[in-house]
Amino acid sequence: MELKGNQRNMSGTYKAVQVTKPGEFAAVLKPLVDPGPGQARIRVEACGVCHSDSGTVEGLFPINWPRVPGHEVVGRIDAIGSGVQGWAVGQRVGVGFLGGSCGYCEFCRNGDLVNCRNQEFTGIHHDGGYAEVMLAKASGLMSIPDSMSSADAAPLLCAGITTFNALRNSPAKAGDLVAVLGIGGLGHLGVQYARRMGFEVAAIGRGIQSAELAKKLGAHHYIDSAATDPAAALQALGGAKVILITASGGKTVTTTFKGLRAGGVSIDVGVGPEPIEITSMDLIFGERKVAGSLTGNPATGDATLRFSALSGVSAMIETVPLDQAAAAYAKMMAGKARFRMVLVTKNTK
Numbered sequence: 001m002e003l004k005g006n007q008r009n010m011s012g013t014y015k016a017v018q019v020t021k022p023g024e025f026a027a028v029l030k031p032l033v034d035p036g037p038g039q040a041r042i043r044v045e046a047c048g049v050c051h052s053d054s055g056t057v058e059g060l061f062p063i064n065w066p067r068v069p070g071h072e073v074v075g076r077i078d079a080i081g082s083g084v085q086g087w088a089v090g091q092r093v094g095v096g097f098l099g100g101s102c103g104y105c106e107f108c109r110n111g112d113l114v115n116c117r118n119q120e121f122t123g124i125h126h127d128g129g130y131a132e133v134m135l136a137k138a139s140g141l142m143s144i145p146d147s148m149s150s151a152d153a154a155p156l157l158c159a160g161i162t163t164f165n166a167l168r169n170s171p172a173k174a175g176d177l178v179a180v181l182g183i184g185g186l187g188h189l190g191v192q193y194a195r196r197m198g199f200e201v202a203a204i205g206r207g208i209q210s211a212e213l214a215k216k217l218g219a220h221h222y223i224d225s226a227a228t229d230p231a232a233a234l235q236a237l238g239g240a241k242v243i244l245i246t247a248s249g250g251k252t253v254t255t256t257f258k259g260l261r262a263g264g265v266s267i268d269v270g271v272g273p274e275p276i277e278i279t280s281m282d283l284i285f286g287e288r289k290v291a292g293s294l295t296g297n298p299a300t301g302d303a304t305l306r307f308s309a310l311s312g313v314s315a316m317i318e319t320v321p322l323d324q325a326a327a328a329y330a331k332m333m334a335g336k337a338r339f340r341m342v343l344v345t346k347n348t349k
């Protein structure tokens with residue numbers, strides 16, 4: 001331990017909402033623990049509720065119960081463990097799904113921090129942000145722009161970076177047609193990023209009720225997949241260079257795949273159990289590709305937040321007190337969140 005911050009002034013416990021077994025939340029008081037080597041302790045101000053939290057809450061991952069979920073965490077560092085450089089007590093930081101790279105595995109040494117072999121997932125392998133305090137590995141931290149509130153920043157640490165990173169690393173260039181499938185928690189950010197990055201944007205949703213919102217978010221075109229064949233609609237626009245799939249369900253990839261122009265890529269960021277069925281004909285003739293994309297590295301996280309602040313991209317959020325985490329989670333799972341639920345704690349200014 002090098003720095004203990006204002007630990008002397010703090011009570012020895014903090015509130016957390018943990019999952020005790022699949023589907024069961026419990027509010028508890030946990031003892032305050034000093035950060036270990038390489039860790040920072042964070043006074044959590046806000047934590048987004050993400051669909052991937054179901055990996056913990058429903059026990060889809062092997063979980064060591066009890067576990068505090070939450071991987072869209074924003075707060076202030078109040079203590080730093082040994083060996084941590086580049087971060088300071090009092091600094092506002094973010095923690096995303098990837099808990100921090102190891103720095104020594106083959107992938108880290110090759111600069112691929114996302115695919116680090118020794119990386120834990122926040123809120124799955126260790127306790128996350130449904131709490132007033134959280135311990136985080138310093139190598140996974142992201143910095144929050146001063147101009148952005150903690151509640152606004154929270155969803156950008158997972159939903160934001162996921163869509164920003166996928167589009168930013170895609171082969172699309174300014175002026176190319178980019179389609180965003182799904183206008184939900186991920187998609188409503190994806191449409192905004194695609195527009196601000198200079199693409200011609202087609203939003204694909206089910207039903208006409210999302211048309212107005214899609215246009216407001218920046219889409220040039222809206223395609224109602226319930227009323228029209230989305231692949232044909234994309235081809236009528238010249239074919240998409242990139243289709244960003246934000247809805248879970250392999251069928252959505254399948255039904256839009258032929259909307260890609262030659263050399264185009266369908267990038268899936270919506271996790272679901274359904275297989276993706278694509279014929280080799282559609283893959284080969286046109287040299288189309290299917291790809292997955294997993295969040296992004298911490299520097300891309302910083303860029304996501306900076307770009308969002310600079311270009312006015314923001315998630316539509318509903319804030320609720322930490323105590324109501326279970327209700328917020330249930331609302332999100334029921335598909336009733338518009339569009340991201342964010343838990344706020346007493347630390348929130």
Ligand SMILES: [Zn+2]
Binds near residue numbers: 052053097
């Ligand atoms: Zn997430």
Ligand SMILES: [Zn+2]
Binds near residue numbers: 105108115116117
């Ligand atoms: Zn590594």
